[in-house]
Amino acid sequence: LKSEYRENVNLLTHSMKYFYTASSEVSNFPEFVVVGMVDGVQMVHYDSNSQRTVPKQDWVNKAADPQYWERNTGYFMNSQQIFKVDINTLKQRFNQSGGVHALQRMYGCEMDDDGVTRGYFQYGYDGADFLSLDKSTRTWTAANQKAVITKLKWDATGDNANIFKNYLENTCIEWLKKYVNYGKDTLERKGTV
Numbered sequence: 001l002k003s004e005y006r007e008n009v010n011l012l013t014h015s016m017k018y019f020y021t022a023s024s025e026v027s028n029f030p031e032f033v034v035v036g037m038v039d040g041v042q043m044v045h046y047d048s049n050s051q052r053t054v055p056k057q058d059w060v061n062k063a064a065d066p067q068y069w070e071r072n073t074g075y076f077m078n079s080q081q082i083f084k085v086d087i088n089t090l091k092q093r094f095n096q097s098g099g100v101h102a103l104q105r106m107y108g109c110e111m112d113d114d115g116v117t118r119g120y121f122q123y124g125y126d127g128a129d130f131l132s133l134d135k136s137t138r139t140w141t142a143a144n145q146k147a148v149i150t151k152l153k154w155d156a157t158g159d160n161a162n163i164f165k166n167y168l169e170n171t172c173i174e175w176l177k178k179y180v181n182y183g184k185d186t187l188e189r190k191g192t193v
Helices: 057-061 068-093 145-157 159-190
Strands: 013-024 032-038 041-047 050-057 099-111 116-124 130-136 137-142
Touching: 013 068, 013 159, 032 159, 041 057, 041 068, 041 159, 050 057, 050 068, 057 159, 068 099, 068 145, 068 159, 099 159, 116 159, 130 145, 130 159, 137 145, 137 159, 145 159
Parallel strands: none
Antiparallel strands: 013 032, 013 099, 032 041, 041 050, 099 116, 116 130, 130 137
């Protein structure tokens, strides 16, 4: 399988990552795109033009339950609406009236063959860091002054941090194990050692 090595340690690491991108005023590009990857191989795609989640690897269907595609399409459509509002809010906060802008959410988990797991959840705006989750404290770290408003709002309830921490430490790892198991033949062909 594709491997990533931590410095000075030869452990095989598997990863699952999701990238959400909302954009404004970009010609010939969907205003919202989601890409899911396992060990660097794209496995899932959603965009606002098609408004449906599609597998990019045959083995994803083997890992998925019958409602998987409908459930994820609904989730991504909901995220699309939230991101549309959020990008407009950020344009106002950054005093931007028009032009090309992008809001990204990047999250995922990793699992070493020794059982050690890690996870991250972060946001970027216009190519710069915006917010990131500190799992240990269940708080958000603002990368700039404009992000402090969102940090304070999200830290006040702690809901997002708790939900995302639970996802990263449990659900994400469970799905990563499933995908690696079902996709091992494809992932082995794509991988490097």
